[in-house]
Amino acid sequence: MAVVDADNMSLGNHAFCKKDYGSAAESYSQALESDSSTCVMEVLQKRCHCYFEAGDYPSALQDANTCIERDPDNIIGYILGGTILAKMKQFENAMGYYKRGLEIDPKNAKINDNLKQLQDDILYSYGNMGDNSTQSTLQMSSQEPYPDDDKLQKEEMEILREWNVLEFPSITVCSSDPKLAEQELSRAKEMLKAGNLEEVITRVVTAVQHDTASFDLWREAASLLHKAGNLKLALQFINVIPEDFRNNEVWRLGGKILAELGIPVTAEHWFRHAIKRNRKDDESQMLFQNVRVKRLYDPLIGGAPVQVQFTQLGRTLIAKEERKPGQILFQDSPVVLSQTLDSMTIPACGHCAKCLMRPEHYFESELLLTDIELKEAVKRYWPIRDQIYCYHCDRMKYCSEKCRDESWEKYHKVICNSNNRYSEALYKVCDEYSTVASMGSKVWSGVWNASYSPMLMAHIWASIICEASRLAEASGNPKPTQAQWALSQAPYRRFIAYGSFSQTKIIPKMFKIMQDMFHNLSEGLSYAITEREFDGRYFQATCNAQAFSDSNPPFKSFVNAIRKNRKYKRIESLCIVEPREATFAGLFPLHACLNHSCVNNIEVLDGMVDGKPGVTVRALMNIKPGDELFTTYIDTQMPKRERRAWLFRAYNFWCSCPRCKFEGDDARTCTHCSKTAEEKKCFPACDYHAGMR
Ligand SMILES: C[S@@+](CC[C@H](N)C(=O)[O-])C[C@H]1O[C@@H](n2cnc3c(N)ncnc32)[C@H](O)[C@@H]1O
Incomplete structure (x- = not known):
């Protein structure tokens, strides 16, 4: 067997047994330098252990990630990654690694045990977050x-x-x-x-x-x-x-x-x-x-x-009025949006969120070339939307010149890398995210912990800066006055902007990137991202953002059209799998006033508003005038303890909805009558609780 520098390897093993993790890691590093063979993975895993035991979690995580990069089916890499992140209290990220591991080996006992432990850790950590009362909104x-x-x-x-x-x-x-x-x-x-x-x-x-x-x-x-x-x-x-x-x-x-x-x-x-x-x-x-x-x-x-x-x-x-299930209550458009990082590879207009998917994104190119009938159907029915790029960079795509120009004036000119040399750092971490995401995990270790794009935060700041400088220019001032800054920030005052802990310590790299990006702008402009500013916008972006997509993407139009033409029955059978659509995160002023309940009486759907993607809010139950409208922020299939923990961690409140008050820890068992609910019908299990809604 070709061996990785055997001497250093055995030196490392020796030190490892003696729990001298520093020396062991050093020997393993030297062994790796020879980088000669199949043992590389083993050495990486061992060095990862050493770093972990020595408390150097970032280095340990790097080794775990290298294992995964070298072999995406390497289950140990996921176990190591999950364990390290759990230790770092990045529970959601740890969960991502474990879940990916389970996709490879669903019955892996170690991962299943670790997941159980992780749930306990999550709940324990919530119970120990100091002031664990819901913050007073007043x-x-x-x-x-x-x-x-x-x-x-x-x-x-x-x-x-x-x-x-x-x-x-x-x-x-x-x-x-x-x-x-x-x-x-x-x-x-x-x-x-x-x-x-x-x-x-x-x-x-x-x-x-x-x-x-x-x-x-x-x-x-x-x-x-x-x-x-x-x-x-x-x-x-x-x-x-x-x-x-x-x-x-x-x-x-x-x-x-x-x-x-x-x-x-x-x-x-x-x-x-x-x-x-x-x-x-x-x-x-x-x-x-x-x-x-x-x-x-x-x-x-x-x-x-x-x-x-x-x-x-x-x-x-x-x-204000009665609504029956399925009836629309209102629609809303975003004041700011950005494509979520996990869907960046799917073409969409960066300004209005319209899907720009083309047939070649869906069908294999070979098939498109050889299947004459498919070619014909596509030519007839697939609506080809324009794809226009930013004049200065190839990062941003748009559906029209109007969208491109509006986007430029409203925010893009401040963060386009043709104008801002610091923005490349943000784009780079976004790209890294998509690499990690393509491995099945929504991890962005040490940089970002939310599934929503930090681009949303960047867009908020960029739009404030653009608006302030527009106001300054209109009034003939060389720089925006304080009043003009305040005016440009005003639209965002509609969105709640507080949380229970500071993010600047948790994602310091992102904090630094944003500070650099908005500190030295062209024309002498500068926007200081203080800790308070960063935390406020972070919570604004995560607590209020709603994911949404184009409700009428080209694929849907295509399938609807071929369904109406019997001639294309065979083509329909090629379209069984729905493609992933580009997803956006947006801040919607009216929708953001919806509070959460685990028995939500409304649902939020994708919808076209004034010809652009937005959201439609629809009744799920009978609604009477005076009823408060509740959406749900989380997966309500989770049991009570998990639901409450997630809500506290992500949204800073302890839910006190009827379900949380009366449902047992097991989502399917009623605290009142101990009856177990039918499969897939979590709650209510009894008439008593049904009446409490
Ligand atoms: C999207 S906002 C909803 C509107 C919010 N009430 C406001 O004043 O802007 C989300 C925030 O509302 C509050 N919230 C929502 N549902 C809640 C609930 N069931 N109990 C307590 N606070 C809730 C939390 O502060 C949460 O972070």
Whole structure:
């Protein structure tokens, strides 16, 4: 047998037995340098063991990956890779290695044992993540003004002025008599109970006439007027109280009145003051967020039978009308998108997500050349979509010049490697990802842990930068002003952007790549990717992104067309296997308000919106007006403990949906009646729980 440097090999083995892993690894490295034969794999595995035992996990992983690269069916490589990643607490990645191993040897006892251990590790790690409570959405939601809010507030003040509600109310001041004032106020309260609203107003006015100096009285009077529905007079009364004398209650009441009058930005201003005076004032915080979601989302909803509200779960979508299973609730288009890394080899428009697959991607070229009938069918029915490349790089494909030009102006010019020498590093790791993915594992060790593309984050930053520089150019400024930066960031404020741990430590390489990419841009532009910025966008990209595809790809049109023509019955039989479609991850503003439940009442499907790929949200169950709409973020076939753990790890909350409350750890056993659900029907198992939905 040709041996790899036998001396070093046995030196290595000797040191290994003595647990001197450093020396053993060194000897194995020297043995490998001779790189002569079949033993290379064995030495690599042994060195991997040494690195692992010595705690040098990145080097160990490199050896495991080299084993896999040399022999993709090398099951030990997958076991080693999984074990190392589990040790590094990269559980999802570890799972990827083990799953790939099981594809080669489904009954492999070691992998099956390791997988069980991995599940325990996952659950244990979740239980030990420090503060394991769901974060308070109220505390996490910003009350910062939006860009241009100052202008909007000025416009609102004009309206209030026109309504004459900023002036002192026209009352005749009587002799000061606080007692009489109190009596009048009590009568006003009685009148309110009796529903005599006219009389409430008369009494309230009389009350303040007798004690104009008491701001408490003005506040109580305003509160009664608010309850009686006279909003404008109520506002006038509350405005009488000078700012320095307004307490938390006054500001809150003012905010409520303004919100009901449809003066949202000023209402937010009043609620902000209320919260400043009492940080624990949850009511004002909730009211603030509800005013905000109304003004931000109402314009997006159009005629759809839904509305956005703010609840304990944060932004939430509520049905306004009844819907039966299968009926559409709304459709949505992405504000930003990028093709997911695992589908990068499938041609698609990088701007609008249309599939650009051609017959040669589906049929073998030999067949296309020799099968005359197929050739004819393809010529007749396969819709050939244009494939246009970026002017400057061959990375980006588009379906039209319009898409290419829009993409360039909106974000690509900032990250195209013709303009940005640092972007090559990002493209390179994306390419590496596809190599690893082609081995069946969604791993991107040490760099990225999510299945969504980091390109989505890059597109977010690039689009912010392009928009800010466009605004600067339009206003004749050499560089964007702070207000212009804020304005260009505003569309992304609709997407939740917080998580429970910092990603910069977990994927430092990606953090560095993004910092470099956006630090020194052309024309003196620079965007600082701080830790906070990186973490926020990371969670934004992972917690809100929805995967979607072109719902009408060329293959589908082709098959539908040949099905209608009996002549092509044989060709139909060549199209049995559906091709993998290009998948995109997108941020959809309305869809991103959907919260999760393990008993989801809606489903999200691919759909065409204004001629471009987007999403369609459809009822799965009977939905009544006022019902909250729930999607599902995970595979709901998983048992409860796993579901909850995944949700906490990926989305930062502990699910408290009816299923999680009442289902046992085994997804098919009911905690109430212990009955086992039918195969494939996880829950509910009993009528009691069915009624709890
Ligand atoms: C796509 S957003 C959904 C909209 C979100 N409520 C908001 O205010 O933007 C996902 C986030 O919503 C929250 N969330 C969704 N479903 C939840 C649930 N069932 N319980 C608690 N929080 C939930 C979590 O913070 C999660 O990371």
